[in-house]
Amino acid sequence: MQIGFIGLGNLGTPIAENLLQQHKQLLVYNRTASKAQPLIDKGATICSSVKELAEKCDIVFSMVSDDAALNHITKSEDGLAANLKAGAVHISMSTILPATATYLGALHHLHRNHYIAAPVMGRPEAARAKKLNFLISGNAAIIEIIKPFLRDAGAAGIWEFGMETEAANTAKLCSNFLIISAIESMAEGINLAKKSGIDATQWINMLTQTLFNAPVYINYSNFLLKEAFQPAAFSLKLGLKDVNLVNEQAAETNTEMPIGKLLQQRLNECVAKGYGEFDWTAIALALK
Amino acid sequence: MQIGFIGLGNLGTPIAENLLQQHKQLLVYNRTASKAQPLIDKGATICSSVKELAEKCDIVFSMVSDDAALNHITKSEDGLAANLKAGAVHISMSTILPATATYLGALHHLHRNHYIAAPVMGRPEAARAKKLNFLISGNAAIIEIIKPFLRDAGAAGIWEFGMETEAANTAKLCSNFLIISAIESMAEGINLAKKSGIDATQWINMLTQTLFNAPVYINYSNFLLKEAFQPAAFSLKLGLKDVNLVNEQAAETNTEMPIGKLLQQRLNECVAKGYGEFDWTAIALALK
Missing domain, CATH: 3.40.50.720 (NAD(P)-binding Rossmann-like Domain)
Incomplete structure (x- = not known):
């Protein structure tokens, strides 16, 4: 072969x-x-x-x-x-x-x-x-x-x-949507924790040992807490490409995806700010 | 004692x-x-x-x-x-x-x-x-x-x-925010999977055995896939109360939480539609 x-x-x-x-x-x-x-x-x-x-x-x-x-x-x-x-x-x-x-x-x-x-x-x-x-x-x-x-x-x-033929591609889009949703949610939660004066790492450690003890939370929270957005393991630009596909698929199938739309806006903002080649966890940088 | x-x-x-x-x-x-x-x-x-x-x-x-x-x-x-x-x-x-x-x-x-x-x-x-x-x-x-x-x-x-005194309450609000964010994201992903013609259960089973193998995804996806919104283990009305607190805390600390705001809108819509006493996974019912 x-x-x-x-x-x-x-x-x-x-x-x-x-x-x-x-x-x-x-x-x-x-x-x-x-x-x-x-x-x-x-x-x-x-x-x-x-x-x-x-x-x-x-x-x-x-x-x-x-x-x-x-x-x-x-x-x-x-x-x-x-x-x-x-x-x-x-x-x-x-x-x-x-x-x-x-x-x-x-x-x-x-x-x-x-x-x-x-x-x-x-x-x-x-x-x-x-x-x-x-x-x-x-x-x-x-x-x-x-x-x-x-x-x-x-x-x-x-x-x-x-x-x-296309079933696995549908499943992949849905999966990537769930990953970037989790990243944005973590970023917002970490921000709220920090601005409220608690130790965000301690908070995340509790969650990743209980309800959220999954690789996606363990791995990505690590990047978010360290604000380690470079080098990119998966670039924000490619993340936006995937989220665009998610929204295109949603439009084609008449599916309402409010978080999908929100993520598209945030990632577009990040690209406009020059973060396209950063890791897609840099979506956190769109938060004030 | x-x-x-x-x-x-x-x-x-x-x-x-x-x-x-x-x-x-x-x-x-x-x-x-x-x-x-x-x-x-x-x-x-x-x-x-x-x-x-x-x-x-x-x-x-x-x-x-x-x-x-x-x-x-x-x-x-x-x-x-x-x-x-x-x-x-x-x-x-x-x-x-x-x-x-x-x-x-x-x-x-x-x-x-x-x-x-x-x-x-x-x-x-x-x-x-x-x-x-x-x-x-x-x-x-x-x-x-x-x-x-x-x-x-x-x-x-x-x-x-x-x-x-209040540190644990901050951590709790951040945690509940992450839970309801995960529920809404799952609901949107499941909807996209179904409307695109793939088996949403098969998709979720793959994720909950890999990147998302955490109780929050395993437990709540089960309710979402079965559309088992009653009886409520945690009512949508109480979920909205918590999300209101999250947004109040965000406002007090000048923290931007776009998903936080979105969840508040969705839960308010659900209450308006009469789902207040359903389980908070019924946030899925706001999706078209």
């Missing part, structure tokens, strides 16, 4: 490194070729185009920044759908609009190859520790085949959302 | 029952005397007034519905501050404005007795299971003395926030 990887960003790189470690070789492609250097140094082979990579691979993982980038590498004449062999699989890990996944799934089907939605939960350090959670949907037989490769990529958990 | 208990509501009753069980006898008072009957049947003795109870007790627990009720039983000529013996202790478990606690603490001090802020986290079933968490603040020596009584009352955890 020849494996390929497209998209060597913050999270893509450690996932590709996991695959390279397991399979000893890996074909890679990145729009900015220089970003592939760390992987080439470790033994990966760079391809000059998506087309070249697609023609050579049985399984291609992609982790690109947004719907437009994914459409670009998938839909064009030189893209994955038109150039993967019949029966080959595109494992798409990006967080995108469900409708984009539906469309790309159909396009791959037309070309007799496969598209599997496999958005991933976890920051880069979780990828390195092989503690990622993959949400997946698509053809059940293909999913069975690719599961061992997801484990090679760093999956601790694989969560199946059924046959509808 | 003679123990007394004022305020036999939803949560007060099981806490009083725990104390009665440990101490074999208990003096009780409730504005609506009929609500004391279950405890009298189990061996408690009813007092005809707060004054009568205060004069007889060394330690009085109170759990009343709001700041006004607490002021009423504490400040008046026939109230706790003026009628407790010198050195006696008022353990105040209500969720109130920190400024109210500061004032009542000073008033008790003036009367040479003690006020300890001990707001409690936990629903009635947690009280019955003795799995409550008490947040406490006030005189450190008095706190050491009353700790065993908090355990008798059903404490699994006792979390100290220092000598400032």
